[in-house]
Amino acid sequence: MTTTLFSGGHVLTQDAEGREYRDGCVLVRDDRIAFVGAAADRPMEPVDRVIDVTGKLVMPGLINGHSHLCMVFGRTLGPEKRLLEWLDVQMPLMAAFDQEAMYVAQMLGCLENLKNGNTSVVENLFSTHPEGYPPEDAAFQAMRDAGIRGTVARAFEGRHFHPDFMETLDQQARRVTDLAHRWQGAEDDRLRLAIGPLLPWCMTEEMYRETRALANDLSLCLHMHVAESPEFNQLIARHFGRDIRQVELLEETGCLGPDVQVAAVSDVSAHEIDLLARTDTRVLLDPPTRLFWGTGFPALKPFLDAGLTCGLATNGPAANCGQDLFESMKYACATAKTAANDPLALGRHRVLRMATSEGARAIGRDGQTGRLEAGLKADLITVDLRQPHLTPNLDTAAALVFSAKGTDVRDVMVDGRLLIENREPLFIDEGALLRQAEQIARCCLRAAGLSHLCP
Template sequence: MTTTLFEGGRVLTLDADGNDYQDGCVLVRDDRIDYVGPRDGLPAGPVDRTLDVGGKLVMPGLVNGHTHLSMVFGRTLGPEKRLMQWLDQQLPIIEAFDEEAMYVAQLLGCLENLKNGNTTLVENLVAPHPPGYTPEHAVLQAMRDAGVRATLAPGFLGRNFRPSYTESLDLQARRIIDLTHDWHGADNDRLRLATGPLLPWCMDEAMFRQTRALADDLGITLHMHGAETKEFHALIARHFGRDIRQVELLAETGCLGPDVQLAAVYDISPDEVRLLAESDTRVLLDPPTRLFWGTGFPPIHPFLEAGVTCGLATNGPAANCGQDLFESMKYACATAKTAKGDPDALDAARALRMATSEGALAIGREGQVGSLAPGLKADIITLDLHQPHLAPTLDVRAALVYSARGTDVRDVMVDGRLLIEDRRALFLDESALLEQAGRLARRCAREAGIALPG
């Protein structure tokens, strides 16, 4: 049994009671939180390791509800393109991956998430399946080695897409069954599997129903993009031969519910919002990407007003060029206010919950992570508050949402294991990884026929 004590800092629990301890401490026993509270209430007993966090804020790790770490090698390529044209540039790079490239891309993405304070993430894998290796195995091995809490959601593509990425549902189902049996709940439930179509027009109605049945049989969640741009509606109507919107299609095929996560939901009608609320479907919002692609201000307030559970996400590192969930919190508030014309449309306290406890609920990790409380998993981060852009910290919640950055994160613990200490990765040689990633990214771009800027 191993104990670690975070002592001497301010502890923001983000629990249901809003406990906030100016001179607090968090005692971790093995993989769980044993005590949270004022320092003078700490139970007596020996401690294996004490971390002096004086001048720092201790808080729960953030929950990144949707990303594409396999796209990290395409960071900064095509930021002025629309979504579909951007995909035409990104996908050939991943086609050039071998097992080493996939593993390194994923490991780099996990490291970036951890250094930004994202202790939990959902990786929506976009990758072909060449004969040389199985991408999912490289992804899960990278997640295991990084120590991050993660759900892998391989995206199904059954038709109307690049041939190298498209497979029959039988092949895809066989793979997800094997992966679920081998990996779902692995490493003390740190690693999980999900499934779902990557893009709606790449499935037909029967595929949607069969995917829902498969998820039910395996006891895993459905994770998919939803109503991402106005182009989606036109593409769905063309490929399904009728005027139907995506959420309506999902309702028709039984693919809504509390175990369903819809990412990037922006081109949505009031009736679709109602369907999401009535079915308790979860929504994952990534405002920086919407602004990056120029698709408009995401109408976040209709989801909030309808009572929809909302998490936050960064999207992939090639989509908005980063994995900073503090940025997503800030832009969520800014875009919600602008879209509604109301500065109270989304406040800092709710945005924080969306990045922590509500985000955990959105991806099925409730009661496990998202706040600091005895019995929960020890997923903990610290931030340095003694910086010009955070001083004076008169309202700590507002400071986290509107002023903090991922680079303010100093220490990161997942499952009771310290992974980042004073911004130094303890589980790998960061310099060596960055050099390897740069070399592999250039090789993959070259093989994909993409001319890199000078």
């Protein structure tokens, strides 16, 4: 048994009562939190290691509900393009990946998430299907080695897409079943698998129903992009030959419910929001990407008013060029306030829950992470409060949401294992990884005929 004590800091629990302790401590025993509270009340027992967090905030690790780490080599190639034009650049680059490229991309993405304080991430992976190795294995191996709490949400493309990325229903069923046997619940449930369609016009009604049946058979969550822009719904109506919107299509095919995570959701009607709420479907919001692409101004407040469980996301590093969930919190509040013309549309306490406890519930990790509470997994971060842009600290929640940045994170623990200490990775050679990623990314750009984009 190994025990670690975080002592001397300000502790923000994010528990149901919203408790915080100005002079608090967190005791970790093996992979779980053993005690959270005032320093004066901690159990007097020997500990293996004491970490002095004076001047820091100890809080739950952040929950990044939707990303595309598989696209990290396309960073900065997208912010001045429309969504579908951006895909025309990103897909040839991804098609040039081999096993090493996928692993290094995923490792780089995991490290970026960890250094920004994101202890949990959902990787929505879409890829070609090369002979010799499953790309999903490379993603899982990187998550395993990086130590992050991760879900690989494997995407499905069945029609009207680049042939190298498409597969049949039988191929999906065989590959997903094999992956589930190898990885679902691995590393003491630190790693999980989810599935879902990538784009709605890549599917038929039968494909939706069969994918849902496969998820049910294997007890997997569904994770998918939904209504990213008005163009999405126009393409859906054209491809399905009738006047139907995406959430309505999902309801028809049985693809809504508490085990379903819908990301983006920029262009949804009041009726669709009602469908999401009545089925307790989970929503993952990534306002920075919506604003970068100009694909629709995310209102946010209607989701909150409907009582939906909402998590936050960064989307991929090639979409908004970063993995900073503090930035996503700030953007979420700003866009919600502007869309509603109401400074109270989304407050600091709610958005913090969306990044922690509510975000964990949104991705099916409630009762495991997202709060500092005895018995839960020891996923926590420290934030350095002794900085000009966080001084004076008159309201800790407001400081985190409106002033803090991912670079303020100092220490990161996942599953009771300290992964980052004073911003230094303990189990990853950061310098070697960055050099390797730079080299492989440029090789992939050349192979994809895209070198002109990065002189």
